[in-house]
Amino acid sequence: MTVRVLLADDQEMVRTALRLVVERRADLSVVGEAADGEQAVARAVELRPDVVLMDVRMPGVTGVEATRRLTTGWPGPGPAPRVLVLTTFDLDEYVHAALRAGAVGFLLKNSPPDRLADAIRTAAGGQPVLAPSVTRRLIDTVTALPAALLPTAPGRGEGESLDGSGGPDDPGPLSALTERELQVLVLLARGMSNAAIAAALGLTEANVKSRVNRILTRLGLENRVQAAMLAHRAGLVGHA
Template sequence: MTVRVLVADDQEMVRTALRLVIDRREGLMVVGEAGDGEQAVARAAELRPDVVLMDIRMPGTTGVEATRRITGCWPGPGPAPRVLVLTTFDLDEYVHAALRAGAAGFLLKNSSPDRLAEAVRAVAAGEAVLAPDITRRLIDTVTALPAGLLPGPAPAARPDRTELSRLLTARELEVLVLVGRGLSNARIAAALSLSEATVKSRLNRILTRLGLENRVQAALLVHGDGQAPRVGRDGE
């Protein structure tokens, strides 16, 4: 099945480069382009892509607002496209806002073509992509916000290390640690000799048991005190 991609960026040169990279990958196809956030919303509704590759900073309607409108006000039928945000991060103070707006992942604009293709496929498959090279900085940005602006449950409600060991199995703790390192489900599966389906199932169970909404919150939990949780419970 071909993953249909909409590229939204205010620079034509960037859109052209992204189109070339994506169209040359098997199973990926660019179905349209947008030069700003308003166009991205309109083209997404018109073309119904699987993934929108969204620049954060665009004139007029920003990538953050476009993401919010696409993910939160989707006219249907069918599910809303998944939004993969492209960011330089050092300049993008809106990254945490895009997260709250419903973005499924973040990728640096200087990522390799293979990494870009992998991220598009992962997002299309329902994963939330956190590139390892921006995970730490994203976590620092979000955790520096006032408590009322943090995504998910308040810090006091988040489980401590002892409670993590009680709530999760040893294998689930291993999965949680690798999520905190920014690994995709495919890479976690390879690292732990599991299938991707098994990793996805375990991650869903982890989120449910810890009262979290997505893997970004899971990564925040892992890095909450700068230490990864220790494995403290036997079993799968």
């Protein structure tokens, strides 16, 4: 199935570069362009893309506001498109604003072409996408909080640490994972997508998706960010 993409950026040169990246992939296709947030919303309703690549800084209606309109007040038929925010600026306020507005992910414009293409595919599937630098800072911010301020994941009792251990003699739920699942968890914690993990481990993308779901279930977690946080706090990434 071809993923249909709408490009929203106020710079024509950027849109041209993005179009080249997207259309060089057989499974991706650009269906339209927009030069500001107002146009992005209108073109999305008209063209019904699967993914909107949305710039943050645009004149008039910003990318964040356009994202909010598309995700919370979708006026078109069928499901709303996924919004993947692109920006030159690796700043926390943009990340937070975009995610609060309903974006499925956040990527920098200087990302390698293959990573951008992979991010589009991931976003189309409804999976979160974060630039590795953003993932790292998000994890650092949350794991620096006192344990008492960290949210309790489903199935975890009060007083248990984020890695699920109740004490020094408790191996925690990580012991329930297979060696291959631990490998997947480590790569996930490094910010890699399912496709990138599959390539690194010689698996199919479907197999990786299944393993990620199994990891979340076994660890009693809700999403990939929680899993990444657990892996970092447990020291898996630093020793991989």
